[in-house]
Amino acid sequence: MTLAILGGAPVRSKIFAGYNTIGEEEKQAVLGVLDSGKLSKFIGGWNQYFYGGDQIQAFEKEWAEYFNVKHAITVNSCTSGLYAAVGAIGIEPGDEIIVSPYTMAASATAAVVFGAIPVFADIEEDHFCLCPKSVESKITSKTKAIIVVDIFGNPYNATEINRIAKKHNLKVIEDTAQAPGAKYNGQFAGTLADVGVFSLNYHKHIHTGEGGVVVTNDDVIADRIRLIRNHAEAVVEAKNERNIVNMIGQNYRMTEIEAAIGRCQLKKLNNLLEKRKKNVKYLVNELTKIPAITHSGPRENSEHSYYVLPFKFHSSLAEGIHRNNFIKAVRAELAPTQYREGEGPLLTMGYVKPLYLLPMFQQKIAFGSKGFPFSLNPSISYEKGLCPVVEKMHFEEIFLTSLMEGQLSQEDLDDVVKAFYKVWENRKQLIGKEF
Numbered sequence: 212m213t214l215a216i217l218g219g220a221p222v223r224s225k226i227f228a229g230y231n232t233i234g235e236e237e238k239q240a241v242l243g244v245l246d247s248g249k250l251s252k253f254i255g256g257w258n259q260y261f262y263g264g265d266q267i268q269a270f271e272k273e274w275a276e277y278f279n280v281k282h283a284i285t286v287n288s289c290t291s292g293l294y295a296a297v298g299a300i301g302i303e304p305g306d307e308i309i310v311s312p313y314t315m316a317a318s319a320t321a322a323v324v325f326g327a328i329p330v331f332a333d334i335e336e337d338h339f340c341l342c343p344k345s346v347e348s349k350i351t352s353k354t355k356a357i358i359v360v361d362i363f364g365n366p367y368n369a370t371e372i373n374r375i376a377k378k379h380n381l382k383v384i385e386d387t388a389q390a391p392g393a394k395y396n397g398q399f400a401g402t403l404a405d406v407g408v409f410s411l412n413y414h415k416h417i418h419t420g421e422g423g424v425v426v427t428n429d430d431v432i433a434d435r436i437r438l439i440r441n442h443a444e445a446v447v448e449a450k451n452e453r454n455i456v457n458m459i460g461q462n463y464r465m466t467e468i469e470a471a472i473g474r475c476q477l478k479k480l481n482n483l484l485e486k487r488k489k490n491v492k493y494l495v496n497e498l499t500k501i502p503a504i505t506h507s508g509p510r511e512n513s514e515h516s517y518y519v520l521p522f523k524f525h526s527s528l529a530e531g532i533h534r535n536n537f538i539k540a541v542r543a544e545l546a547p548t549q550y551r552e553g554e555g556p557l558l559t560m561g562y563v564k565p566l567y568l569l570p571m572f573q574q575k576i577a578f579g580s581k582g583f584p585f586s587l588n589p590s591i592s593y594e595k596g597l598c599p600v601v602e603k604m605h606f607e608e609i610f611l612t613s614l615m616e617g618q619l620s621q622e623d624l625d626d627v628v629k630a631f632y633k634v635w636e637n638r639k640q641l642i643g644k645e646f
């Protein structure tokens with residue numbers, strides 16, 4: 212059977228159904244807010260509206276209850292939430308913050324916006340979160356915090372990383388954009404560190420278009436995050452706030468419309484996760500029958516939330532065929548997904564390039580043209596080869612798929628499996644070819 216990438220007929224040409232969690236409930240909730248005429252009640256001053264309107268406050272209360280955490284603070288994106296979290300823990304320009312290189316860029320740039328210097332540690336070979344050993348090896352007298360990421364929906368190694376943080380008196384910020392509902396030792400991801408930040412952008416499990424929620428059990432950090440969210444500089448005096456470090460406030464406020472949608476979305480999270488897990492179980496079972504494909508499963512004592520489903524491809528077990536050529540051949544057998552047609556089949560080689568390879572770090576240009584804040588630590592290195600595991604995972608081994616979201620039928624999953632099997636059984640056709 213000729214492979215589609217070499218001109219044969221593909222396994223599937225029918226587009227996959229899109230992931231859409233918005234329904235009648237959200238529509239009614241939004242109409243309610245529109246009828247009120249008050250689309251946001253926030254005011255950047257010290258009065259009753261400093262904490263936002265009814266929908267915001269109800270959503271924050273429900274989020275805190277669901278995730279069993281003292282404070283939930285809505286923001287207009289996970290990026291804003293990460294920025295506020297870094298400001299809230301009292302970072303100084305020139306401080307070092309240890310970050311993961313395998314994540315969405317904001318989890319590292321959050322350090323830069325307060326003049327801190329991101330120091331990249333390597334990731335784990337099996338779970339792709341920050342590797343505790345590598346983190347510990349990067350600690351210096353300037354290290355103040357660690358930003359961990361629950362990447363792909365897998366909680367970070369909280370036991371080890373929190374132990375290291377405690378030993379060296381560091382704060383931990385958890386970027387849990389990809390892991391709402393994931394758990395570690397029975398505790399929700401996002402609540403495993405000093406501060407956790409969720410995303411509600413359109414691509415996440417549940418969403419409000421754009422949005423985010425910061426959670427913490429620390430009253431002081433919570434207060435500082437609420438200030439940074441809402442024009443701190445204009446509020447601290449009336450509020451009688453003495454600590455004005457990093458209180459250059461922003462406008463990170465969510466609207467009443469988004470909060471109303473978020474309240475409906477949160478109610479759907481459990482069910483959405485269950486459907487994903489069922490599909491994941493089937494795909495993992497079927498795809499790992501291919502000898503060159505492995506999947507390491509969730510971390511011990513944890514529950515994965517599968518933002519995306521990671522596998523590894525081992526070209527040494529596939530006649531030397533590179534992962535990229537194999538996955539390109541599988542992609543050619545499949546069709547795009549509704550709403551994301553431009554991306555082709557939702558199956559990717561690696562994730563994002565290790566972050567230290569971005570121009571900002573390669574050229575050390577962020578604020579202005581003279582190298583600030585990197586100039587505060589001239590010996591900081593971002594050269595290629597800095598984190599060998601992430602480079603091997605990204606450029607050689609990992610592939611990810613979203614073709615396990617809850618809306619997909621058994622027939623859809625069977626087509627995905629068929630595409631992989633077809634390419635595997637006919638892999639000799641790929642030998643010596645580059646695509």
Ligand SMILES: *Cc1c(COP(=O)(O)O)cnc(C)c1O
Pocket residue numbers: 287288289290291314315317318360386388389409410411412422423
């Ligand atoms: C999506 C994402 C973010 C950013 O979320 P926004 O709400 O778009 O700002 C940050 N970190 C990770 C790991 C993400 O996946």
